[in-house]
Amino acid sequence: MATAAAYVARRRRTQGAGLDRVLPYLLLAPTLLLVLAVVVYPIVYGVRQSFLNFRFGHAVGSVGFDNYRQLFHDPAFGQALWVTLKFVALAVTVETVLGLGLALLVAGALPFTRVARLVLVVPMIVTPIVVGIVFRLIYASDVGLLTTLRKDIFGGGPVFILDKGWSAFLGLVALDVWEWTPLMFLILLAGIQSLPVEPFEAARVDGAGGWRIFVDQTLPMLRSVLAVAIALRTIDAFTTFDQVFVLTKGGPGTSTQLISIYGYNTSFKFAEFGYGTAMLLAVALVVLALAALAVRLIRREARQ
Amino acid sequence: MTPTDERALTRKQFVKTAVGAAVAGSALAGAARAATYRTAATARAAKGKVVIGAFVDGGLVPFKDKIIPLFQRETGIKVEFLQDDYSTFFEKAFQDGVTKAGQFDVYVMDDPWIPQYASAPVLQNLSKLGFQPDSDYMKPFLDLGWWPPKQGPRLPQFKSATPQLYALPFVGDMQxxxxxxxxxxxxxxxxxxxxxxxxxxxxxxxxxxxxxxxxxxxxxxxxxxxxxxxxxxxxxxxxxxxxxxxxxxxxxxxxxxxxxxxxxxxxxxxxxxxxxxxxxxxxxxxxxxxxxxxxxxxxxxxxxxxxxxxxxxxxxxxxxxxxxxIGIFISGISVSAPNQANAVAFQKWFVTRKAQIALARAGSLPVKRSAFLDPVATKHNRLQKAILAQLNAGAEARPRTPxxxxxxxxxxxxxxxxxxxxxxxxxxxxxxxxxxxxxxxxxxxx
Amino acid sequence: MRRWLGAAVLLLVVVIVLVPIAFMVGTSFKSNAEITQDLHLWPHTWTFANYSRLFRDSYFAQYFRNSFVVCGASVLVSLVCGSLAAYSLARFRLLAGLEKRLGFGILTVRILPPVVIVVPLFLVALKFHLLNSWLGLILVYSAFNVSFVVWMMESFFREIPLDLEEASMVDGSSRMTAFRRIVLPLAAPGLVATAIFAVIVTYNEFLVALVLTSSPGSQTVPVGASTLITRIDIDWGAMSAAGTLAAVPIVVFALIVQRHLVRGLTLGAVK
Structure with a gap:
């Protein structure tokens, strides 16, 4: 506490006078200008747009909150929301479980861990568009990897993934798991490696088994890291776009039509800019709430 | 991470950052240069180019390979042919017209886009630009360029409007x-x-x-x-x-x-x-x-x-x-065409007998009857006969609504x-x- | 025993990660006849036809140039602007306690789905004649990145003890000299981690580039690759070649700098 007070006092001292007084604002200016021009202004513009009705590409009048109200009556939006929630919940859960399992495994210093860490970075930094291409090549029933494997190994016929709603949806989840489990893994691994060793040794001396140690010691101590990781992934998963755009464009039917895709189509394909913007702004609000939560968690984590 | 470790890294990374910064710096200079170059290019373009936007489709390959070079040779106007994927171009071209962005002179479209594009409108009224379609056009194709449609149901807003010509058939395609x-x-x-x-x-x-x-x-x-x-x-x-x-x-x-x-x-x-x-x-x-x-x-x-x-x-x-x-390619002039005169010149040239026959001989389906019946073209392309037969048997475009x-x-x-x-x-x-x-x-x- | 079981699992994971990518790379070296008819993991006869077709029929060289310029310039701009702003937030007291709130405020920019603002962005870019230009993309990406730079660098600057700067200022150097000579070098690892993340995100960005550019003179690699995935006439060979080419620069980059990746990718949650 005392150091904090001293810090503030010293900070005040170094604040200086004259030109130094405006210096902090000068330093901030370029950043604020950029953000205002490129982000804040468009958002304000978008909010205004979300209260307008568009026909044939032009605004034809103000409709108040109708665009927002319509969200509750539009079955396609309901469906997109449902698909998105299912997608986020399933993908993030699987990624967390797999990531945690892997991290616990690797924390025990295995052979070729270094190589594995190197390789695992690849999926998450590869361009999302390319990830979409990779998975189209995997799922294509005529030339794809799955069909090829089945033919080479078992001599079987083609494998169909993208022709049925449920399998296409799971195919999309698999893509996300492939792409993002490594991130979960890396965060959790760092978390595990920073844990103190004493409690574990104490527990082991007390004769606790592996599972008990995991539930009683590891999980509680990892809680905040886990929360951070899950929050980060949830935010990202909510706005997944590029991969779906390349893989299925939302089909078959509406089985992989996430809100981001439906919103994009509403604005650009059907030229209903007002409704499309209203939809995406509503989603953005949800994401922002999640983000605020995540930031709080990150700050707490960083302080520890 | 130990402090010494960190310091070592710092030095190594510093070199890398410096190199990176140098690269990025030169890139920035390049960007500035390119920006000025671009304006110069636009100024020069006033004389001699036409920007044609289209979606990627096998049906446009003969046009791209044979007809564009022919047009450039004959008129001296340079063609910039920009393609996007089908739905992206549909969205982008419409945006371009609605916002009057002026990225394209001519849009090459799919025919069901016409009602939406013409009611916005993002296309210029060709009747007003002096286009008078002759009787050599295949009529079912030509009909698709009018808005509101000459036949069939109309939208309430356009009940009493006189049909205007907004687009001309480009490549005659059907099943x-x-x-x-x-x-x-x-x-x-x-x-x-x-x-x-x-x-x-x-x-x-x-x-x-x-x-x-x-x-x-x-x-x-x-x-x-x-x-x-x-x-x-x-x-x-x-x-x-x-x-x-x-x-x-x-x-x-x-x-x-x-x-x-x-x-x-x-x-x-x-x-x-x-x-x-x-x-x-x-x-x-x-x-x-x-x-x-x-x-x-x-x-x-x-x-x-x-x-x-x-x-x-x-x-x-x-x-x-x-x-x-029927699903023809159809082209019109953008309301914000930056090279208006050249766009008109291109549209006029493209439907000349000579260009149409060249198109047919290049393996594409023309939009004029005389080119459809050209003996040289039909010898190479027996599909043309089947298409004519289908036109007589029955062919229908998609409903005309924006x-x-x-x-x-x-x-x-x-x-x-x-x-x-x-x-x-x-x-x-x-x-x-x-x-x-x-x-x-x-x-x-x- | 447990060790080797673990190693086996790890090996399996590595295989699952690599095989899809290997398949894409393999496919890119097959002829289209071999792709559709033979169905093997690895090419029998290697061909560069897909690549040469890619460079002949499309504008891939140009896409790369656009991507490198846009990426390099916007990361540089955002690092410079962002570091200054972060320093201001970390070291000064601003009006109304702004230094505590601004950081998160700016970060929200990063988190908003770009699809929300692409339409307005398009219109703003149009107004200032920034469509189809490097400059337009550079400005947009700089703004996206700067938010993240501020967030990251603020915490790095806070970790650096004040004494060092003060000592230097007592010796007569100005604040900005102290910043340049003392603070920046100490924060270099943070700067590097931040830059790496910014490079990856910028290189990979798709939606904004898709909407703001429509000519090969300014389209970036992801947009170019997606143009190839056309609705009609899918060319698996060219598609895999495009995917492979698009991925190469960023993978090589990431492998070179991989020790510093994690902190950036996790928004600084992991050190």
Missing amino acids: SLTYRKDAFGHAPKTWAELVTVARAKMKPPQTYGYVFRGVKGNSIVASWFPVFRSQGGKIFDNNWKVIWNNAAGKRATEFFVHTLKSIAPPGVVEYDSDQEGAAILGGKALSIVQYSGNAIKSDDPKQSKEVGKLDFGTVPRGPGGSIAQ DWAKVEDILGTELNKALGAGTVGGHLDSAASQVTAFLKKNGYYK
Whole structure:
């Protein structure tokens, strides 16, 4: 506490006078200008747009909150929301479980861990568009990897993934798991490696088994890291776009039509800019709430 | 991480950052240079270029390879030909016109875009620019360039407006039947005949009787359309009331999602134009109703495994007749064309007899009758005869409404679900109620 | 025993990660006839035809140039602007306690789905004649990145003890000199981690580039690759070649700098 007070006092001292007084604002200016021009202004513009009705590409009048109200009556939006929630919940859960399992495994210093860490970075930094291409090549029933494997190994016929709603949806989840489990893994691994060793040794001396140690010691101590990781992934998963755009464009039917895709189509394909913007702004609000939560968690984590 | 470790890293990384900064710095300088270069280029362009935007399609390859160079040689105007994927270009070109961004002079479009593009409008009124279409045009193609449409139902807002010409046919494309001579002997006259013969001759898993596109949206609707119409279904009545789900419509659709699916390769639900094309050219399917872009490859040994075995015919008859879908490429001048004069020059040149015959001889389908009948072109391209026959038998464009994209999306999604299930079920009704609600909201009717 | 079981699992994971990518790379070296008819994991006859077709028929060389310029310039701009702003937030007291709130405020920019603002962005870019230009993309990406730079660098600057700067200032150097000579070098690892993340995100960005550019003179690699995935006439060979080419620069980059990746990718949650 005392150091904090001293810090503030010293900070005040170094604040200086004259030109130094405006210096902090000068330093901030370029950043604020950029953000205002490129982000804040468009958002304000978008909010205004979300209260307008568009026909044939032009605004034809103000409709108040109708665009927002319509969200509750539009079955396609309901469906997109449902698909998105299912997608986020399933993908993030699987990624967390797999990531945690892997991290616990690797924390025990295995052979070729270094190589594995190197390789695992690849999926998450590869361009999302390319990830979409990779998975189209995997799922294509005529030339794809799955069909090829089945033919080479078992001599079987083609494998169909993208022709049925449920399998296409799971195919999309698999893509996300492939792409993002490594991130979960890396965060959790760092978390595990920073844990103190004493409690574990104490527990082991007390004769606790592996599972008990995991539930009683590891999980509680990892809680905040886990929360951070899950929050980060949830935010990202909510706005997944590029991969779906390349893989299925939302089909078959509406089985992989996430809100981001439906919103994009509403604005650009059907030229209903007002409704499309209203939809995406509503989603953005949800994401922002999640983000605020995540930031709080990150700050707490960083302080520890 | 220990402090020493960190310090060591710092030094190493510092070098890297410095190098990176140098690279980025020179890049920034490059950007500035490019910006000035760009303005200079725009100024110079005032004299000699025309920017044509289009979507990527096999049907435009002859135009790109042969006609653009010809135009440049003859007029000295440079062509900048920009392509995007189908739906991206549809969205981008519309945005461009609505916001008057001036990125394109000429849009090359799919014909169902015209109602939306002309009612915005993002296209210039060609009648006012002095375009007077002559009688050499194929009339069903030319009709598609007018807004509001000369025939058929109109939107309430455009009830009394006089039709104006907004676009001119660019490449005449429509569907026809491609079938295997060794299996069918001659072109099947009716759908019943097609199914019977196909069933007898197919040998799964090597060959299947019929193939089509099953992917949702535009694709499945294009494949469903000729079957549905020939089998006696109708999409809208004269007052935009949805009637695709009446008894005849359901029967016709059931034939598509059930009977035809049963003789199609498994996985047809995920087939798009590339897979259907590969199936007929690769010997996996015995028949198909398809656009000319793929049909034209039948005799090319580089692209087809069945050279000499494929022949063309008209869409089989059903209770509704023999009806193919017209889907022509059509071009118009953007309201914000930066090179207006050159755009007009291009449009005028492109429909001259000479350009049209060159287009036909390059292997594309022209839009004028004289070019269609050019003996040199027909010798190389026997598909032209089949297309003419189909035009006489029956050919129809998609309904003329600016909301077609939305209608097609809803209909295509439900059709795709029905195809997956193998039966119509409640899907046509569901599509009908969604579309009806949408049309009501937008004032088509109460 | 447990060790080797673990190693086996790890090996399996590595295989699952690599095989799809290997398949794409393999496919890119097959002829289209081999792709559709033979169905093998690895090419029998290697061909560069897909690549040469890619460079002949499309504008891939140009896409790369655009991507490198846009990426390099916007990361540089955002690092410079962002570091200054972060320093201001970390070291000064601003009006109304702004230094505590601004950081998160700016970060929200990063989190908003770009699809929300692409339409307005398009219109703004149009107004200032920034469509189809490097400059337009550079400005947009700089703004996206700067938010993240501020967030990251603020915490790095806070970790650096004040004494060092003060000592230098007592010796007569100005605040900015102290910043340049003392603070920046100490924060270099943070700067590097931040820059790496910014490079990856910028290189990979798709939607904004898709909407703001429509000519090969300014389209970036992801947009170019997606143009190839056309609705009609899918060319698997060219598609895999495009995917492979698009991925190469960023993978090589990431492998070189991989030790510093994690902190950036996790928004600084992991050190």
